Amino acid sequence: MIEWVQGVLEGNRRALARLLTAVENDRPGAAEALTALYPHTGKAWVIGVTGAPGTGKSSLVNALAQAYRKRGETVGILAVDPTSPFTGGAILGDRIRMRDLSGDSGVFIRSMATRGSLGGLARASRDAIRVLDAAGFDRVLVETVGAGQSEVDIVRTANTTLVIEAPGLGDDVQAIKAGILEIADVLVVNKADRPGADSTVRGLRMMLELGHPTTRQIVSHHGQMMETEGAPAAPMDLGFWLPPVVRSVATEGQGIDELVQAIDTHRDYLRQADRLQQVERQHIELEVVDRLREALLERLFRQLSRADFDQLVNQIQERRLDPHQAVHQLLELQTLNVAK
Ligand SMILES: Nc1nc2c(ncn2[C@@H]2O[C@H](COP(=O)(O)OP(=O)(O)O)[C@@H](O)[C@H]2O)c(=O)[nH]1
Numbered sequence: 100m101i102e103w104v105q106g107v108l109e110g111n112r113r114a115l116a117r118l119l120t121a122v123e124n125d126r127p128g129a130a131e132a133l134t135a136l137y138p139h140t141g142k143a144w145v146i147g148v149t150g151a152p153g154t155g156k157s158s159l160v161n162a163l164a165q166a167y168r169k170r171g172e173t174v175g176i177l178a179v180d181p182t183s184p185f186t187g188g189a190i191l192g193d194r195i196r197m198r199d200l201s202g203d204s205g206v207f208i209r210s211m212a213t214r215g216s217l218g219g220l221a222r223a224s225r226d227a228i229r230v231l232d233a234a235g236f237d238r239v240l241v242e243t244v245g246a247g248q249s250e251v252d253i254v255r256t257a258n259t260t261l262v263i264e265a266p267g268l269g270d271d272v273q274a275i276k277a278g279i280l281e282i283a284d285v286l287v288v289n290k291a292d293r294p295g296a297d298s299t300v301r302g303l304r305m306m307l308e309l310g311h312p313t314t315r316q317i318v319s320h321h322g323q324m325m326e327t328e329g330a331p332a333a334p335m336d337l338g339f340w341l342p343p344v345v346r347s348v349a350t351e352g353q354g355i356d357e358l359v360q361a362i363d364t365h366r367d368y369l370r371q372a373d374r375l376q377q378v379e380r381q382h383i384e385l386e387v388v389d390r391l392r393e394a395l396l397e398r399l400f401r402q403l404s405r406a407d408f409d410q411l412v413n414q415i416q417e418r419r420l421d422p423h424q425a426v427h428q429l430l431e432l433q434t435l436n437v438a439k
């Protein structure tokens with residue numbers, strides 16, 4: 100494991116791939132490797148790319164990666180897809196879209212399918228992002244399907260979050276329902292070559308306006324949110340971030356320069372004052388709480404036999420015990436075992 104850590108730090112791609120597999124599967128030694136790598140993290144700019152299937156996330160990641168490579172920056176790509184494991188069509192399609200990047204040693208692509216619980220996927224993704232960060236990539240692009248809480252969790256690791264929409268995929272309000280608009284630093288209307296792009300842009304602007312009442316939630320992310328008209332990125336002196344709406348045609352490379360610009364502007368915004376540190380603190384807090392929750396549950400369920408748990412459920416169902424008392428009993432069991 101230590102050789103892998105050394106290898107990763109030296110830019111060895113084989114070591115990187117192996118360590119990522121170990122981390123993804125939570126193999127013995129993975130935690131130690133992550134500990135060894137942690138002091139080397141915090142340098143990459145992590146960009147989350149999320150949105151419904153088919154909006155063009157992989158195509159955009161491909162185009163963005165090429166744009167960064169042209170500037171001489173290295174790119175690590177992590178594709179996380181809990182809904183459709185990277186088998187058959189999905190991976191084949193992505194391989195074709197990422198073809199332009201293969202053979203370039205400045206790009207590393209990794210996909211991660213569902214394994215175990217969604218919580219486990221969020222953990223594994225966070226760890227994988229850290230490994231890519233420690234490996235020294237300037238940019239880490241993380242593609243996730245915007246489906247629910249686990250994507251939101253993954254995206255909370257990102258420095259800049261892109262939410263991708265496309266015309267003609269039906270319900271534009273979907274994004275709001277999933278709460279995904281609230282995590283957007285930059286909104287992208289991809290497939291701008293398709294009919295309906297204008298109305299998608301209008302719809303998003305309207306929703307951003309409606310988003311005002313939820314400002315407090317957004318503040319807890321990166322800053323306040325307000326509608327912006329036209330400009331690719333927010334003026335810096337307003338003291339809050341206005342998520343810009345960028346149009347793109349990923350397959351033609353259109354709008355990519357504007358998107359790169361918007362991401363840079365967001366980075367510059369966060370680097371002002373101590374915003375970046377504040378956001379990082381929030382992310383760390385959330386992560387520690389998430390991990391603690393997982394670890395405590397795991398520990399508890401290791402001490403509790405299935406039979407004991409079933410019995411508890413029976414008692415609750417028979418109205419001999421209420422769920423509140425049951426939790427108390429479980430916590431006491433935990434305390435007793437810790438004290439042992
Ligand atoms: N017309 C058009 N098609 C696009 C555009 N971007 C992606 N596509 C196509 O849309 C399909 C889905 O793209 P993909 O990147 O796999 O979307 P993902 O599921 O969000 O990763 C593919 O057939 C792409 O070639 C675009 O800007 N315009």
Ligand SMILES: [Mg+2]
Pocket residue numbers: 156157158193242
């Ligand atoms: Mg994709």
